[in-house]
Amino acid sequence: MQFTLQKTDDKTSARAGEIITDHGKIQTPVFMPVGTAGTVKGVHMRDVKEDVKAQIILGNTYHLYLRPGMKIIEQAGGLHRFNGWDGAILTDSGGYQVYSLSGTRKLDENGVLFRSHIDGSKHQFTPENVIDTQHSLGSDIMMAFDECTPYPCHYDDAKKSLDITHKWLARCVKREEETEPKYGYSQSLFPIVQGSTFRDLRIASAEEIASYGADGNAIGGLSVGEPHEVMYEMTELVCGILPNDKPRYLMGVGTPENILKSIALGVDMFDCVIPTRNGRNGMLFTKNGIFNIKNKKWENDFNPVDPEGTSFVDHLYSRAYLRHLFSARELLGGMIASQHNLAFYLWLMREARQHILNGDFSSWKAMMIPRVKQRL
């Protein structure tokens, strides 16, 4: 994997760049649709590629390990071959599940003991087997196994957790060096900065992570309930330490506003379930604001879903029809909303990139944020 920094904004820390993977080029800043179980929920891969214009999508180690299991994925020839997505794939390590499934797991020195949310069976995740699993998945970008801390988090707990994350990282890197990709193309490993909301921990972590000289670096443990200002503060702090010549990935973020503000802080890569999950629940994002398609006000609005949208669904269907689909709990409703939201997110990223290249990102962002966050 190669990263080329093409331009840095004069007034902010926003950057435009390009990542080259063995599954294609990725122009940054980039938004990566989340495909936890090997599917971007509700959207065909053809549309993820051609209509949404995604360049890279996510997969999840924990979920794919439990089902269908690595035997099946390996028989398929890797995740790309299995799910029909031939673009780049980034796999999360399962570190987020250490946080989100905290009720069904136990940490020990070696790793994490999970209780499967599917059948209750016990499984151990270690830095080593998480790397092995990601080799079986064949993702272009593998994530280090980390512990995503909850918010709020006591300082001592955050520090203890950070030490574990750093120890696990060393083991991930060692394992990665000792093993080979399985499918004939290269895989990069991104380490993850943790440290909760504590400046000194974040600084120490960012320095530790930077010392590895990885192909790219991630910021984790944010957007877990802390105030947005704290999230931006930590992001800015960490971006100032992580190397300039490598992509920075802010994990799990966020709303269009969160993303634009974080681009300005120097982040290059984003992922978030909001466009798909909130879309399935009726929330639509547009360049003119956010609305809930389930609301009565759209009942007889026969205008297109999004007259300025880039997806075919924006023009083929009306708001009244989409509302009807949600009212009737028709599957197509969530599919349309997901595809629309993703297309909007990807459009927003292309625009941001273009304005960075044009040199007017700052003013464009100032104009755009109030627009995209308003409620319609």
Next chain:
RNA sequence: GGGGGGAUACCGAAGCGGUCAAACGGGGCAGACUGUAAAUCUGUUGGCUUAGCCUUCGGAGGUUCGAAUCCUCCUCCCCCCA
């Protein structure tokens, strides 16, 4: 023709003398969702000048300090027998 069972809020359905503006579902209305155990979850759902008041449990009367609950008549629906 004979016998029996019902009618409760938008719908279905509990309640069978006071703690009932009335459980629970559905539907309606609104909210939440940030490296997805989520096509899920939460709130709300008679009216108003909202610590209270008014109207409401098929209709009309009655018993009672007090009735969705008991009695009488009426209207409509369902089941069984002929």
